[in-house]
Amino acid sequence: MAPNEVPGETAGEIRGEARGETRRRASRYVVPVAVAGVAAATIGLVPALAASGDPDLPEITAQQLIEKIAASETQTLSGTFRVSTDLGLPALDGLASGLGGLGGGGEGSSTADPSQKLTELASGTHTLRLAADGPERQRLTLLDGSDEYSLIHNGDDVWAYDSKSNEVFHEKGAFEGPEAGQKELPATPKELADEVLRAAGDTTSITVDGTAKVAGRDAYQLVIKPKQAGSTVASVKIAVDAANGTPLKFTLSSVEGGKPVVDAGFTKVDFARPDASVFAFEVPKGAKVTEGAEEARKSEKLPEDFEKDFEKEFGGFGKGLNVIGEGWTTIAKLDTGAPAPKTDEAPKEIQGLLDSFGDKVTGKFGSGTLFKTKLVNALLTDDGKVYVGAVTKDALVDAANAGK
Template identity: 60%
Template sequence: MAPYESGDATGTARHDEDLRPGRRRAARYVVPVAVVGVAAATIGLVPALADSGDPDLPSITAQQLIRKIAASDVQRLSGTVKIDTDLGLPDLGGLGSGLASGAARGGDGSFADPRAKLTELASGTHTLHVAADGPDRQKVSLLERGAEYSLVHDGKDVWGYDSKSNEVYHAAAGFGAKRGAEPPATPEDFAGEALKSVDATTSVTVDGTAHVAGRDAYKLLIKPRQSGSTVGAISIAVDARTGLPLKFTLTPAGGGAAVLDAGFTQVSFARPAASTFDFTPPRGAKVTEGEGGHGTDGKASGRGSASGGEFVGGLDGLDVLGKGWTSVATFDTGAGGGLPTGSRGGDLGGFLGSLGDQVSGKFGKGTVFSTRLVNALITDDGTVYAGAVTKETLVKAANEGN
């Protein structure tokens, strides 16, 4: 194996904006968030299949590798991605799928609305097929037991199709991008989000090489310098030839299995067949027109579920406490009574209370709900504090924010 830089690279990386991949490619392989809520940041990908033995590649510094990622301009690809998320969420049995179905069916909602898939992708193992041919043609298919969910972006149109319910969701492309709401979905997207965090609070080094999906790759290792973060380390496998991130792994500070592990198991950079992006609603399918979509009369329709942009817009007043890896987001839900935990919530309150820890401070009283990565404090007056920080760091931030 070739020698690699062992020291931190943050001294240069944090001052050179060219080293960080911008938002210009954030949704390259996915449909905008207005239609592809399926790509929420809680989605992780199972470890990509790795060959035995590490490739012998020329040495490279962390700065050079970050520049290589930023300069990557892959326009065409097709491949298979595995999804496995381990946030440590409690097993809610059928309640989780019921909540997802309820969200999808709210108002004139559709099972084909991508947000209906968010809950089920928050845990378990899934398989995705992805394809892209430039910025205007992408497809993501989620394979399920005896069914398939597909999202197709072809020019001005975005289609979501759920074969299980035989429902179709249609919207105009670009609505999410115009609103600046594009969550990560592929290893490239996750890497871009992680590299935005590179600053004085971060250690960045090159951690050797690897084989990922049959490709030679360098490994970039990102670690928080600050104590109090629940993030242990982030590893990004970068294709040695194209600079495209092939695998993204986030391990928690508490140890154990990765929380997110985003990797291709197979990838090709050949142009996908044009027919890959063709879509016509099947006979008898229910079609729901989403925001920016057009009904049979050709007029823009606002029917259907709220867009991802509207979800973000609903968090007006969002503030950030602290800096770096221990920063905490806070906002007021407007629910003065907070969650109905404890005796005032009856059986439901007892159940919710059992999922969290009761805390108190200058913010008053509240309940901390924890996963292996994110902790969230919901106070009795309806204020939310959340971040990838420990419970102690979260409570301290809430106290200092009052």
């Protein structure tokens, strides 16, 4: 066992209750949570960021480093953040226009709506400016050439502005306090770290693997790896500021190799309190303003017979959901109860999309189509069963064969 590795009985799936408990402590270290949220919206940091040489830091165990993250008091910062995502998907340029603008938002929707705009982080490389002053004030600016998109949270107000379209999206009271719904938490960082490690089980290796220089800061490298064969995840690496415990960089790598699936981190960072003017917002002259609450009310209004029609068409869908396996190799199995649609009967644009994503596979289960990315794969069998997980093609086929 490596000197910094967590023993088998305490290493494993870092998720569930312990992970939820960590998120609920956002009031103490809002910046790591905010950064993780940007990255998870699902995110690159060029290797040159660590090229100045690995710092010589005191040795630290994985448990001590998790305790350091949990004890972080960081609530203020400003800096530049680079985000890259590579799911291994085929190029989809022009597909939306070929399908009549699919995914472009409904009639009257705002181009400044964060739920639409931030999906851009799901592919490619992007540069962002970040600023935070506690749980009540944050600002994110997405830079895209000469255009900018800004998302500002200031107290009860959330503002979003798209300079390209000169549109503003506003929502009031969209953020609950970080303590809302909070359960009783571990009393100390050590107790929190102990709970995280206990929740892990024996499916994961958690180690400290050296040091790095990120955005000019000395950092430890926390590495999380599956011990189970069959997962598409090779490793998760988190660079943690050696001085204050703030995560500075996050890298998710696939067993397929190549570019990381997600690579996100600071290129510049300053932990001083940003000026209050950073979080102020005035509607630009001539900008179209969309009120989020009004849009939500419109979307909530459904046709009178919607529920009846939905039940008629999809009432049986999802009743056959099962979970296979555990840990990193968990697979969700869904029996739709209906044969898979024939792709040769679909519109030409849809056929092209399915062909780009899917591979025909066969086995004891019969035949089907495998839809693949570098992280999550799905097998749709011709008799209407669906197998989905962050697992390899072979793992999905084995599950389908066993379930036949």
